[in-house]
Amino acid sequence: MWKFLKEMPKVELHAHLNGSLNTNSLQDLAEKVYGNTSEEFSHLCARFVNFEKDSNLDKCFEKFAFVHELTSTAAGLQYATELVIRDFANDNIQYLELRTTPKANKNYLRRDYLRIVLDTIKRSRKKYPNILVKLLPSINRSEPVAVAEETVALALEFAKTDPDLVVGIDLSGIPTKGKFTDFCGALDLARREGLKLVIHCAEIDNPPEIKEMLSFGMSRCGHGTYLTEEDFAQMKAANIPIECCLTSNVKSGSVSSFEEHHLKRLMESDAPRVVCTDDSGVFDTSLTNEFLLVVETFNVTRDQCIDLTLEAVKHSFASEQERQQMALKVEHYVNSLQTD
Numbered sequence: 001m002w003k004f005l006k007e008m009p010k011v012e013l014h015a016h017l018n019g020s021l022n023t024n025s026l027q028d029l030a031e032k033v034y035g036n037t038s039e040e041f042s043h044l045c046a047r048f049v050n051f052e053k054d055s056n057l058d059k060c061f062e063k064f065a066f067v068h069e070l071t072s073t074a075a076g077l078q079y080a081t082e083l084v085i086r087d088f089a090n091d092n093i094q095y096l097e098l099r100t101t102p103k104a105n106k107n108y109l110r111r112d113y114l115r116i117v118l119d120t121i122k123r124s125r126k127k128y129p130n131i132l133v134k135l136l137p138s139i140n141r142s143e144p145v146a147v148a149e150e151t152v153a154l155a156l157e158f159a160k161t162d163p164d165l166v167v168g169i170d171l172s173g174i175p176t177k178g179k180f181t182d183f184c185g186a187l188d189l190a191r192r193e194g195l196k197l198v199i200h201c202a203e204i205d206n207p208p209e210i211k212e213m214l215s216f217g218m219s220r221c222g223h224g225t226y227l228t229e230e231d232f233a234q235m236k237a238a239n240i241p242i243e244c245c246l247t248s249n250v251k252s253g254s255v256s257s258f259e260e261h262h263l264k265r266l267m268e269s270d271a272p273r274v275v276c277t278d279d280s281g282v283f284d285t286s287l288t289n290e291f292l293l294v295v296e297t298f299n300v301t302r303d304q305c306i307d308l309t310l311e312a313v314k315h316s317f318a319s320e321q322e323r324q325q326m327a328l329k330v331e332h333y334v335n336s337l338q339t340d
């Protein structure tokens, strides 16, 4: 099963750049960019992926600070982007929608940040020709609305020059921080200008906010952990898929066990859903591993894994032609198994 899942040409729709750096890549990054090969750093990396039993979202968010330090220079950010693409390519991801929050510090402005990531994605095409990468700039809800407005303005600016690359906007960050309605203006502008919206929604139990988010609308829903049966029905009717990130939800304590994960109910009610990693580095996972968890927890068959991949193709923000090519790759894979 592992080999079947590993070789399947998978589609990843929910991955944060800085959260997707695994310990090996963090060590590569520390060594190549900063010349740090100390044992102390290796210990820090080991601690980074170690989760206590009683972990919660706040503890997860603390971990991002560690990675953010390593990507706080232009060279660090550039190499990190390349490493993340490399790691997803090595996991046979044929299509990746990468999200990241543009940051500003003494080394770069938010515009530089996006430029570095975009240029690295473009340059990686030669080295990793089997993976198609798109970018979704993220709004961090912990930051002021003015920053969100700047992020949307930059996303629109880059979408003009690279419309095949910048395809959407993500709203993420600590779910207890910020007020959703404060970001609606920026999000709505992005949507009116043609960008797709992905929103981290219902990662915590906050019924009024969930209601606001559902009525505002989105193209895909991140997590949807605390959606009610009624909400799920509403999402199904609107054909909005839930991005299911099993390891992320369990390690961050928002879902109590894999068995309890809402993917089960989504599959039973045949509602749109996609399997994603969220932060494969922080949560020490991969899309292959997420599929294996789905298979082992819910007795999902190989055919259903193929169907889940085709569903991700359908809900991706790729062009019609790109989606056809992705589906064809999956079809070829299935055919190659039959002739084995």
Ligand SMILES: CNc1ncnc2c1ncn2[C@@H]1O[C@H](COP(=O)(O)O)[C@@H](O)[C@H]1O
Pocket: 016, 017, 018, 019, 060, 064, 099, 100, 101, 102, 138, 140, 172, 173, 174, 175, 200, 203, 248, 252, 278, 279
């Ligand atoms: C665990 N569930 C989650 N819920 C909400 N936001 C999350 C997240 N996981 C990651 N992020 C958001 O993505 C950032 C890291 O990638 P970038 O620096 O943007 O590349 C985090 O700082 C957080 O804002």
Ligand SMILES: [Zn+2]
Pocket: 014, 016, 172, 200, 222, 278
């Ligand atoms: Zn996420």
